[in-house]
Amino acid sequence: MLRLLTLLTAIISFATFSAPKSELWQYWDASNEASLQTIDHQSWQAFLDKYVVVEGEHHLVNYKGISSEDKRELERYVRTLSSLDPRNYSRAEQYAYWVNLYNAITVDLILDSYPVKSITKLGGLFSFGPWGDEVTRINGKALTLNDIEHRILRPIWDEPRTHYAVNCASLGCPNLQTNAFTAKNTQALLEQAAKEFIISSKGVSFNQGKLTLSEIYDWFAVDFGTQEQLFEHLAQYRTEVKGYRGKVSYEYDWSLNETK
Template identity: 30%
Template sequence: MLRRIFLALCLLAGLTGLAQAQGFDNAPWDALLKKHVQILRAGQATEVDYDGFKVERASLQSFLDSTSKVTRPEFDRWSNPAQLAFLINAYNAWTVELVLTGYPGIKSIKDLGSFIQSPWKKRFIPLLGETRSLDDIEHGLIRGSGRYNDPRIHFAVNCASIGCPALRAEAYVTERLNAQLEDATQMFLSDRTRNRVESDTLKVSSIFKWYRPDFEKAWRGANTLGQFLALYGGPLGLNSDSASHLSAGKLGIEFLDYDWRLNVISSSTRGGKP
């Protein structure tokens, strides 16, 4: 009898540890994304069916409510990949909810801000025991926590704009997080509307200007922006010589204007794949 009790306790501990490692159930968010995100250019970009999200707003709210029920002690027991997947999904889902508060009467998420406050600074998100803003999630919990230090998060969090990296048509999940982040990075950098070579100059998204220090923290040995971008010479369309020049600081880098128009699905792609 004692042996059986001992084995049962060991099994329970193992299951508890597994649950803590895996973290949060993102399946409801995954289902919404699969239904309401339209993939463009083989994954380089996406458009969002906000009308569809409005029809299923109750399902979105249910998922958001579930994120709000997670306590800080519970969150802290999860593995780092589980935490990061949770935060990325929460950020993206709450961004969709914010857009829905003004849609269809807005052309940009910026329309939801004011002269004195950007939409990203609005505190409307009950998360981990506090009422937070989108900036709190991205710059505080993700970038500012010191736990993750992965610049690829900039290609995963979505600001509901055409200039943003794509809103992924699936939820980020613990067991595939590294592969998903890598794919998101390569897809964004391979998009010539946002990153391209012109006249011996590499012109890239303003994301690399705004968050340049994040790309210069020795991730995979990259101590400069050029070195980080050189890691992705293939997706950027660079040959080996150009990538070497970029890494050595011998290839100029310029930053493109950002397109803040809403990433809403267009009439040309609605109802079918491009």
């Protein structure tokens, strides 16, 4: 009976999964463009340097090898970011702040439940992953990963390449970048992340002339515009997409992005 319930729960979760809409949380839509303050992401960079391994088209995380000390340092980094008021910083500093916070929290959530086969196994019994769970508090306000991505990053910056920046700890997801985002490197990293994903088979794949795209382009179609606009975006890195008129299918691999 328990196994049947678990199976039915998984089926319901997958069947009802849909990407949240981009809806602005007005409170966070403020910045101080006169500020010259910067936010230190060195501890996150040190973590990435130590535990992210590039294997082919994937950036994998050595979850099993992460020491207790480095786990605590990761938690300290998240607490430090959460103690700041991002509205006191420039938009450029804010963007790097939110992306790094999202990615660091995601890794920390995996570590809290490791070993686990997929991030979709996290969360409550009837949840598909942890995205709707409270993960931090900033300025006394509870935030979820969905809040960070869909109520802050997407609506404030209106930047479709954000989907290549935030990482959901899955093989089908755009890679967790080996460099922490900063105000200075954001544009270069977004461009690098977009190119990496689109030239990879998990982003865009042709098989006997048929086009398969990541589910990201279906879930967040509104961010990429019309199909013609999406293909123009993809064709910047995969010229064979240009002029494609056939059927499009979508795939996504939720397996954990871990080293073996």
